[in-house]
Amino acid sequence: MSKPKQETKTRTGTRTMEFVASLDSKQPSGPIEQRWDKHRFEMKLVNPANRRRYTVIVVGSGLAGGAAAATLGEQGYNVKCFCYQDSPRRAHSIAAQGGINAAKNYRNDGDSIYRLFYDTVKGGDFRARESNVYRLAQVSVNIIDQCVAQGVPFAREYGGYLDNRSFGGAQVSRTFYARGQTGQQLLLGAYQALERQIAAGSVKMFSRTEMLDLVVVDGRARGIITRDMVTGKIERHVADAVVLATGGYGNVFYLSTNAKGCNTTAIWRAHRKGAFFGNPCFTQIHPTCIPVTGDHQSKLTLMSESLRNDGRIWVPKKKGDSRPASQIPEGERDYYLEERYPSFGNLVPRDVASRNAKHVCDQGRGVGSSGLGVYLDFADSIKRLGKPKIVERYGNLFDMYAQITGEDPYETPMRIYPAIHYTMGGLWVDYNLMSTIPGLFVAGEANFSDHGANRLGASALMQGLADGYFVLPYTIANFLAQIKPGGLDTSDAAFAQAEAEVAGRTQKLLKLKGEHTVDSFHRELGKIMWDECGMARNEAGLRKALKRIPELRSEFWENVRVPGEGGELNQELEKAGRVADFLELGELMCMDALTRAESCGGHFREESQTEDGEALRDDENCAFVSAWAFTGNLSKPELHKEPLEFEYVKPSQRSYK
Template sequence: MELKSNVPAGPIEQKWTKHKFEMKLVNPANKRKYTVIVVGSGLAGASAAATLAELGYQVKCYCYQDTPRRAHSIAAQGGINAAKNYQNDGDSVFRLFYDTVKGGDFRSRESNVHRLAEVSVNIIDQCVAQGVPFAREYGGMLSNRSFGGAQVSRTFYARGQTGQQLLLGAYQALERQIGLGAVKMFTRHEMQELILVDGRARGIVTRDMISGKIESHVADAVVLATGGYASVFYLSTNAKGCNTTAIWRAYKKGAAFGNPCYTQIHPTCIPVTGEHQSKLTLMSESLRNDGRIWVPKKKGDTRSPAQIPEAERDYYLERKYPSYGNLAPRDIASRAAKAVCDEGRGVGSTGLGVYLDFADAFQRLGVDKIRERYGNLFDMYERITGENPYQVPMRIYPAAHYVMGGLWVDYNLMSTIPGLFVLGEANFSDHGANRLGASALMQGLADGYFILPYTIGNYFASNKFEKLSDTHTAYKSGESSTAARVQKFLSINGQRTVDSFHRELGGIMWDFCGMGRTEKGLQTALQKIPTLREEFWKNVRVLGTGEEINQSLEKAGRVADFLELGELMCLDALERRESCGGHFREEFQTADGEALRDDQNFTHVAAWEFAGDAKKPVRHVEPLAFENVHLATRSYK
């Protein structure tokens, strides 16, 4: 397998402009001859489907939810970055590019990141025109805030529901095209298989989640915009339905998987309360602007927080990182929380939590000011925990949140399978080893509105397509393997539920491939996961039939894929013998516990090629060159 990034030549600020001109165009009258399948209807999928339909392509869009508006992009709270420099505070396309490359700990492709920063400004314009109710100043201008420790105010937001509002904008554009008959929408349909004809992506097999019908869908190109796979940890901030199935099926058909081990653990989530926990809820990072994080100095201190005097509290972020303090980047704040809990100083009934205390802010700004800023978050905390955060400090703990890894794509967002494009969180993305706050929304919309619509045209104009029908053997064999898989799940009739396997896998991943990873731990995981997988295929219990809504069956399909993906993540983490961004190998750290990169040996993307079910996948590398942002060590001290 050859990894051709297809990055255009020339100075970085001219690459995308030049490339847009050089790409071939499809004649407007010919666009309707091409059919594009878009799997997923989040920011990337909905924006791509709507835009392609506006251009004149025939689009079919699929989602597993009951309507495209529910995709998990909807849960993003904080905001979206754009290099508008409306605040006159020194922002620029180059600065956003620079911050993103640095934030990604020098493990992203410079050309892609620069393009992302360039189109960021168009995204805001597009969303405003669609009616996204961004926050405004009294004069009617757009309001900005500083987010996630950025030194400029470039984050646009709509209360604490920015993801929801951006998604509704894209969803409405998509619904408009559905109403016009330009997009055919398939809700409650889950992609089960990618179909290749002559080595090119030419369709998918889906299962209708209501009737159980297994069907083929023919197209000239397939776009996967199916989000991330943080649900491999079972407990995460992702939605319950988030899964890896679409990209995993593509991986098994030959698409390389880039940097599977890069995961982001978010520091401010509500801690786990017990075994029954099904989901972790994120509290916006903005809380760290006014809250102070601390734990008791003494191990196993079970006093209530009010009884612990100031002198016996350890404000550990302020102590370790005096200049950034409580605003240290996500990966650093998460690891620091884990470290104090590992020392036995964690709080709450499980000992897995730290205090986020607003007592000082109440004194400094008054309770009303804090209520105005964070009232909805305080209410949410109270709903979930039953504790009043105006009276007792919040308890928080890190949780799996986002994955920077995903299917490898070239500059045109095409995977190693011709005709298979991958957008948003599902691709290995522009975020390198760590994503900055308010950048995920930016990337999803950049890919869907402004990048894919150009690059897919070039693909169509450069290739010839024979007309196919779903009676072709490639589709039939995809349908029969899908049907066989469904029958297999239903026939095992073992002793354990699907969720029990998922929970156990999540535990293994969290313990050994979570915030801190070691060679020994990863090897342990690499033994445990195949054993668990073997048990799954012998002992899982899925009741009911395939010809109806069967939620256990749906989950079984997803967990079966997670059981394979988990192993690849551990393998990737094991082979990346350095620490970078969200990937922290405990063996590779500085004397004071910071991530230690090995630029000599690991300034590259690891892209894994599937080699067969019982075989070890093959690791390919795409070298990364840093010509515009020079390799440096991140320091937040």
């Protein structure tokens, strides 16, 4: 039995900190229901006639960036939007399958803004800021309205009204979806709104352009340095405010469900320029991915979590049992989730399902050639419901699985294994989504806010769009209203210096002509991160990683081989710059994981578990957001802590028994 966890008293976490928390979250006071409305009223406005005099740079064109750029453009600001893909429509938000949550309560099943808020705080294992989460739940309803008006073809019922489903174990049906392509459809909505503004001239789009540094002048974010990925030209862009909406950093693990191009460079460069990095060790691992087949593997493919509704997860009871699944009799199968969590069974949350899969594989009971996989078996469901029903529910997923693995999941059970999927950590932001650098805003997966230590299914899309459509347009206006537009051009010394640094770094990479490819370093880093800072972490492993990563980083800077030149399309050079930054971020993640001596959400410290192996939170000492400051020495960053208060949702231990 797990020890009952004592309820945390407010602010207990702050008293034992080594560093005095100096982070002002700027949360409004008052009843939580009124905070956002009150804040919206108190924020300053920019006169419509003056708006075009302000330039806002938006880096990233996914749900958060695309929505923010389009909305700011509609409002009349002069917007410059950047993406590394060949079109803003390709940002990785597009790959989200399941859906988007909103507290519409169209099902009359007891949902409310408060319940969505409550579920998100609890699901995040009490490591998110209540005010932010409440606002997220509040604007969720506007998101659906906006998307419908834009022409997002959400699933409908026969009466013509919006359909909903229950997702990720939620007890209410609040997830809106467009087949298995919800992310794609929401992104196309934002993309179309963005293209409309590009046509109107209010947004200037720079695709195939990568941000390589942030320019800070007099303590304010005033621009960025970019590289045109086609011509190789390094360029300077000046602005009155900069928004980073560049997504997560899951690719630090090399293998993840992220797109190949997803990277940390924009936020990492901003971090080096003074933006604090919040909760870098909070990563989410998704339990239903297709296992790795070999060293050639370049990415992992996620299959919708909905598969766990009808599939049964098992491994052989015997170690190293290499018989085909069909020849293993029922009595020799271990349905370990059903066994261990009788009430939730195969539907336990993502982190629990993932950790248990790792656990059985570590015992040598994993299946498939690599031994890193567990069965997800539909035989019983096919028997019970008939094949046609299964085809109707999961046909496209089964086809996808068959396409990738060459196996027929109707005949043999699927093999699944957890994979890195999302990063809850990111640049620290206050209630206005502004980082510790004035004028630098961070939105979507790139910031740390809202999801705490674990993100609920169908909440990533909600947060990206909330930030982009309904939060940033207000908070950026509030910031801009307090400054004078312009007053600086790209000839400023800070731009020249930042450009020279970027160019120097690029030249250095090209000149090394070492013995190992960029990918080989990335793979090695990924392996270290996955082994030591993945599904389960312990002090010894993290210390090992903290020793190994700086070594690997030096090897990289001595011995990497980047072919070609800088003045052309050079995909290896792009990768090299990104991997160089991952090699720095990886160390910070391990340091954060080491510092957080508790288990919470996606962060499982083996030292902090209950007697029967469940995650054990330490609200006494760890109810804080870690916000890391760059000090110039990568191995000695400075930790600041933002204490977390829970006035409305009292911390409690999650239980799925």
